[in-house]
Amino acid sequence: QVMLVESGGGLVQAGGSLKLSCAASGRIGSSYTMGWFRQAPGKEREFVAAIRWSGGTTYYADSVKGRFTISRDNAKNMVYLQMNSLKSEDTAAYYCAADRSYRSNYYYTPNYDYWGQGTQVTVSS
Numbered sequence: 001q002v003m004l005v006e007s008g009g010g011l012v013q014a015g016g017s018l019k020l021s022c023a024a025s026g027r028i029g030s031s032y033t034m035g036w037f038r039q040a041p042g043k044e045r046e047f048v049a050a051i052r053w054s055g056g057t058t059y060y061a062d063s064v065k066g067r068f069t070i071s072r073d074n075a076k077n078m079v080y081l082q083m084n085s086l087k088s089e090d091t092a093a094y095y096c097a098a099d100r101s102y103r104s105n106y107y108y109t110p111n112y113d114y115w116g117q118g119t120q121v122t123v124s125s
Contacts, residue, residue, distance in 0.1 A: 002026035002114045004096045009119030016086050018121060022079040022096030030054035033099040033106050034072060034079045038092035038121075045095070047107035049081060059106050064090075088125040093118040 008020040020036070028034075035050040049070040050059045058070050069082040079096060097112035105111060 002028065002098050004098060004114055004116035006094065006096045006116045006119040009094060009121045011122045011124065012086055014086060014088055014123055014125045016123075017082070017084045018086065020081040020083065020094055020096075020119060020121075022081075022116060024077040024079065024096075024098065028053050028074075028077055028098070029100065031100065031102045033102065034070075035097045035099065035106065035112060036070060036079075036081045037095045037097055037109060037112075038090075039095070039118075040092040043092075045109055047109070048094070050106040051079065052102070061107070083121070086121075086123045088123050091121060091123045093120050 003025045005023045012018050032053040033050050036048040037045050038048050039045040047061050051070045051072050067085045072079045095118045096116040098114040099112045103111055
């Protein structure tokens, strides 16, 4: 069993930056993929970024590529999402998630086995 707790959300002006953190408790195996997803009011939850726990390969949604950076600290069981050049359309609840299996479709929400409670990011224009 893995528990995930996000932090770092808040209110920021457009063009600003925020760094989200995800603390994972429990054993994170080498096959795990860690992801960030977001959900805006009235919209479906969508993929933002993912990172392979072993090797650190990263993946991004086109909408955040070049602005967001996902990283992890294996020793601390932490995953981060650095968000720069924020836009009003980035406003959403952001969720950390863990997939126990190494899959090619890292962007597929139902693949993820564990979810955090979410942290709100609001970007004012």
